[in-house]
Amino acid sequence: MATTGDSIDRCLDCIRQRVAQAVKLRDSSAGTVGRPVKLVAASKSQPAEAIIEAYRAGQRIFAENYIQEMCHKSADPVVISSCPDIEWRLIGHIQSNKVNQVLRVDRLVAIETIDSIKIAQTLEKALTARNKTLEAMVQINSGEEDVKTGVLPSDVIELVRYVRDECPHLKLTGLMTIGRFGHDWTTGTNPDFLTFIDSRNNICETLDIPLDSLELSFGMTADFEQAIALGSTQVRVGTAIFGAR
Numbered sequence: 001m002a003t004t005g006d007s008i009d010r011c012l013d014c015i016r017q018r019v020a021q022a023v024k025l026r027d028s029s030a031g032t033v034g035r036p037v038k039l040v041a042a043s044k045s046q047p048a049e050a051i052i053e054a055y056r057a058g059q060r061i062f063a064e065n066y067i068q069e070m071c072h073k074s075a076d077p078v079v080i081s082s083c084p085d086i087e088w089r090l091i092g093h094i095q096s097n098k099v100n101q102v103l104r105v106d107r108l109v110a111i112e113t114i115d116s117i118k119i120a121q122t123l124e125k126a127l128t129a130r131n132k133t134l135e136a137m138v139q140i141n142s143g144e145e146d147v148k149t150g151v152l153p154s155d156v157i158e159l160v161r162y163v164r165d166e167c168p169h170l171k172l173t174g175l176m177t178i179g180r181f182g183h184d185w186t187t188g189t190n191p192d193f194l195t196f197i198d199s200r201n202n203i204c205e206t207l208d209i210p211l212d213s214l215e216l217s218f219g220m221t222a223d224f225e226q227a228i229a230l231g232s233t234q235v236r237v238g239t240a241i242f243g244a245r
């Protein structure tokens with residue numbers, strides 16, 4: 001339950017309106033024209049009841065950071081019966097030894113945190129064995145921060161090429177990043193977002209990928225409107241929907 005006292009459905013309503021407004025205001029820079037923006041509910045540390053409440057309010061796409069937590073919630077019998085059309089996305093780091101665990105999640109649609117050739121290779125092998133495909137996003141460590149996972153901008157082209165060319169069971173749908181926290185927007189655009197867009201432009205040009213064929217997953221509670229203004233097609237919002245963790 002939101003600490004502000006607002007119910008999850010009221011918060012969701014408000015966020016949807018803010019997303020729609022930001023979409024209306026965004027400029028027509030390359031690759032964003034006419035593209036819808038997906039709202040992903042980042043539900044880490046929220047109980048199953050909160051997920052069910054958001055689902056009843058129309059939310060279908062949920063993302064988790066920790067594999068064990070996602071396994072637990074997605075297997076909850078009440079979640080399964082209450083949320084038949086739920087979609088799960090992984091937005092936290094994944095290590096090779098967790099691949100089999102994550103692939104057991106029912107209704108897992110995407111892994112947004114592919115950040116090395118090794119993890120792509122491991123996933124590809126496991127998916128091949130299961131005769132399954134999965135959507136994949138490459139996570140870029142735009143700020144080159146040590147504490148964050150993600151591939152460095154200097155290595156991203158090689159990784160995207162690998163996923164596209166060598167991993168037929170991973171359907172490359174886009175790129176993901178987390179902007180640095182606490183950025184003061186009055187001083188200008190978050191530099192991580194600019195680096196991210198630069199990387200996208202570079203990737204598309206080098207690998208001959210149409211700009212508008214890659215989703216861009218960036219923007220969270222603190223900055224989703226700015227992200228949409230810069231071309232985000234998928235925002236991941238937690239706190240503003242569910243309240244403080």
Ligand SMILES: *Cc1c(COP(=O)(O)O)cnc(C)c1O
Nearest residue numbers: 042091220221222236237238239
């Ligand atoms: C927690 C988290 C979010 C949502 O963050 P809020 O600030 O609560 O909206 C989005 N993306 C990732 C990767 C996260 O870990």
